[in-house]
């Protein structure tokens with residue numbers, strides 16, 4: 102899979118995606134992530150990429166020409182990638198959307214700045230607008246990082262040894278509590294069942310904890326979740 106990020110601030114990204122899990126996945130060739138500097142495509146002789154909004158009002162608007170030319174530069178051989186504009190006006194990102202996007206061959210994430218981008222760019226190249234929450238950021242870069250990270254870890258081989266089936270939001274529930282050594286820390290002990298080595302009982306305990314903590318932390322998710330007869334029994338025990 103390939104992710105192209107169109108931004109005025111490409112340097113923000115290397116530190117985030119050069120290291121750790123995503124950095125290793127890139128080095129292994131499991132996915133390609135490129136950062137394209139929109140400014141390097143401006144035809145303005147002073148290097149300008151924004152201008153005042155028509156109709157007055159405060160702030161600046163990103164001009165269409167540099168964005169369009171930056172976009173064309175990542176469309177090789179006449180291909181049409183799936184283009185997403187990071188925007189507080191988009192539908193709110195979630196795990197399901199991350200899985201869906203991970204199925205695509207090539208996505209382009211467009212990061213706005215200032216007051217946003219000229220509307221005609223949305224009409225001409227954008228397939229979808231995605232928000233990372235109902236608040237306003239100064240630019241789309243942090244949003245594009247969040248989307249890239251969540252999509253990249255859905256690609257086979259990127260996350261080693263993780264159990265994606267029980268992870269929070271994969272199945273409408275939150276994950277059970279996790280513990281590591283030592284068995285006692287500041288007088289708090291690891292639940293005995295996890296030290297028992299009894300796989301079936303550990304599995305049941307984890308399922309019950311997952312149900313209980315979803316109910317406590319995210320009652321909205323719990324209400325929508327379809328409990329099985331086994332789940333109901335676990336909660337009664």
Ligand SMILES: C[S@@+](CC[C@H](N)C(=O)[O-])C[C@H]1O[C@@H](n2cnc3c(N)ncnc32)[C@H](O)[C@@H]1O
Pocket residue numbers: 186187188189190211212213214215216217218231232233234235236237238239240241242244
């Ligand atoms: C200050 S915002 C522009 C907000 C715009 N004037 C509005 O009211 O809808 C600048 C840029 O940050 C990005 N951005 C801001 N909040 C975001 C969010 N919640 N999710 C995704 N991108 C966001 C977008 O790319 C946007 O173009």
